[in-house]
Amino acid sequence: MIASADSPFANSSPSPAGFGSALALLGRQQPVVFDEAMGAPLVLRYRDVAAALRDTATFSTRFYGMGPMAGVMISQDGEEHSRQRRIHNRFFSASASRRYAEMVRPLAERTFRPLAGRPGAELMSEAIAYYPMTVFLNLLGVPDDLGHQGLIWVREVMAWLASPMNPEFAEPGGRAFQEMSDYITGLVERERVTPGDNLLGEIIKAHLDEGGYTPEAVTVAVVGLLLGGFETTIQLLAGTLVSLLLHDEAMRRVRADPSTMDAAFDEALRWASPTAGLYRLVLRDTEIAGTPIAAGGMVYLAIAAAHFDADAFAEPESFIMGRRGTHLGFGIGAHYCVGAPLARIEARAALSVLLDACPGLRLDPDRPLAFRYGARGFVQHGTDTLPVLTA
Template sequence: MTDLSFLSIDKASRRVSLDGRNPAFYSDPNRVYAALHAECPTFYWVEQKQWFVTGYDTVNALLRDRRFGRQILHIATREELGMPEPADHTRHFDAAEAHSLLELEPPEHTRLRTLVNRAFVSRHVEKMKPEIEELANRLIDAFEKDGKTELLSSFADIIPVTMIARMIGIPEDMGPQLLKWSHDYVGMYMFKRTRADEDAANRSAKEFAEYVRGMIAERRANPQDDLLSHMIHTEHKGQYLTEDELISTTIVLLNAGHEATVHQIGNSVRVILESGLSPAEMFRDEKATERTVEETLRICAPVHIFQRYCLEPAEIDGVSFKRGDKVSMILAAANLDPEKFTEPLTFRPERDEAPNLSFGAGIHFCIGAPLARLELNIVLPLLFQRLPGMRITAPLRVKDVYHFHGLEQLDLAW
C-alpha cells in the first residue's frame, strides 16, 4: 500500500493540502497525481492558494484557450487586480523576463516567435544530427574506459547547452557559466523560494543580460551565420527586435534550450534502467526509439507546471474564474490520466496512445521541442549501445526544484 499520509484531499470542496517541498512528494510525484486523478482532478491547492487542473482533456483545452494567457497587465492595471508593485531586489530578473517568449501574448508573442521559429523547425534542426552524434560520442569516449561516470555532469549537462549555444552563436567555452546562470535563474520557479534564491537569480540575470548585450554589439558589427545575427538583422512587418527583446529572447532560449533536456536525459536513463526491460529492444530501430523517447517524456516529464491568468470570466470543469485569477496546469499529471492511458504509472516503451503534453500545446507550445526530441532520439540509443550493462550505483535523489523534475546526480557503472 502506498503511503500518502502527507496528502490531504477533500473531495467535496475540491481542496487539497500538500507541501510541495516535501521530499516524499517531489521525489515521486506520479503517485500523488494518480491519487488526484482518482479523487479530484481539478482542485484548489491550499498551500499555493490557486486552482490546478490535471485531467488530460482539461489541460489540453486550457493550453489552447484564448480566454487565458501568460500575462495580464496588457489588459488590466496592477491596481485593478490588487497586485503588488514589483520588488526592487528582483528588478534585473524582471527586466530579463519582460520580453520573454514564455511570458508574452499576441501580438508581441507572434512577432517574436515568427522571428525565432525558423531556426527551430524540424528540417533546420535535423541538420544538427551529425554534430550531436559527434559530441555525444566524444563525451562517452572520455569516460567509457573508466567503467563508471556521474552522467549528469559528464554528459547530460554538456550536450544541450553546447548545441543551443552553437545555434545562437555563443562560444562553447561559455557552457559552464551559462549553466550557473541558468540554475540560479530557475530558482525563481521553486515553491517557497527564499530571499537568497531571489538575490542569486537577480544577480545572475544581470550578469547574463550584460553578457548577451556584449554579444549583440559584436554581432551587429560582424554578423555570422547564427540565430543571434538572424534575430538582430531580420525584420518582421517593418520592425526589428529591440535590444531588450533580443536579450530576453536569447536568455529564454538558452535556459529553456537546455535546462529541461538535461533533466530529461537523466530521467530517461533512470526510468529505462529501473524498468528492467531490454534497451536493445527499445532502440532496435528509429520507430521503436521514437516511441521509447515519447514514453519517457510522458512518464517522467522534466517540467510539471504551466500557469495562466484568466483574461475574461470563464468556467473550467465547474470552477468559475474571474479576470486576473490564476490557474495552473500540471502537464506531468495530464500525461498520467487513466482516461487516456492504460496503466498510466507503468513505463511501456511500445505505448501508442494519446500524445504526451510535456511540451505544452497552443501558441506557447515549446519552440525547442524539435531540438529536444532530436537530442533525446540520438543520445539515449547511443548511451545504451556504447555502454551495455549500465547500472545505477548510488541512491538517487530528486532535486528540490519542483516544478522542474530532475535528479541531483546519476552515478552509473558498466
C-alpha cells in the same frame, strides 16, 4: 486543501512515475484542489489541463513579463506572440535543424564517449548536467569557459520565475537576467556583422527577414531559449535513460532501431514528466470541473497528473512506446515549446552515443534513485543523481 507536508510536491519517489501517479490519484478524487506547498489550486485532469493551456484568453502567461523579462515570447499574447513565433520557426527550420544536429553530434561524443570501458559513473554530475549548456554555448559560438557562469545565471533567473512574487528571488534573479542579457547582446552585435551558420546567426537572420531586428530582440530570443530548454533537456535525458533502464524490452527496441528514440522520448515526457506543471494567471472569472476560479488569481496546471489520467492514456502506469494520446511535456496550443526541436536533437545525439559507448549500461542496484519536484534546485521534476554501472 492539501497541507504542505502532504503535498506530492514535497515528497520523492524511487520511480520517475511516482510523482505523476500520486497527483493523478488526487485528481480522481478531486479534479481541482488547493495545494498549500504550491500556493495555488492544482488542476489535475488531462482534459482540464489541456483546455486551460489552449485558452490563453482566460489563462495567461503575462506574469512572466515582469521587469526585464517583459519582451520574452512566453509573456506575449495575440499578434506579438504570433510574430515572435514566426521568427522562431525560421531558425528551427528543417535545414537549420540538420546543421545543428551535425554540430551537436561531436559534442555528444566528447561528453559521453569517455564513459566507455569504465566500471560505473554518476551520469548526472559527470555528463548530463553540463551537456545542454555545452551544446548551447557551442551553437552560439561562445567559449566553453562561460558554462559555469551561465549555469549560475540560469539558476537564479529560474528561481525568480518559479516564485515571481517572492522578493528573496527577485533581486538576484533580475540582476542575473541583466548580466546574462548584457553578455549575449555583446555576442549579437559582433555576430551581426557576418551572421554565421550557427544558431546565433540563424536567429539574427530570422529577425532581419521578418523586419524586427534589434540587438535587444535577438538577445531576448536567445535568453528565452536558454531558460526554457536547459534544465528540461537535462531531466528529459535523465528520465528517458531511467525509463529505458527500467524496461528491458523498450531498451532492446531502441538499441536495435535508433529510429524509435523519438517514441522513447515522447513516452518518457509522459511517464517521467520533467515538466511537472505550469502556472497561469486567471484573467476572468471561470470554472474548472465545477470549481469556480476567480479572476486575478493563479492556477497550477499539473501536467504530470494529466499524464497519468486513465481517461486520456490507457494503462497510464505502463511505459509504452508509440502509445496513442498526446502528451503535454512540451505544452500544447499557442505556447507549445518552440525549443522542442533542439531538445530532441540534443537528446538523440546523447542517447545514441551513450548506448553505443556502454553496451552494458544498467542502474546501480546499490544506489537507489530519488525523483522529486525541484530536483537540482530547479522547478522541473527529476533526479539529482543518476548512478549507473557502465561495463
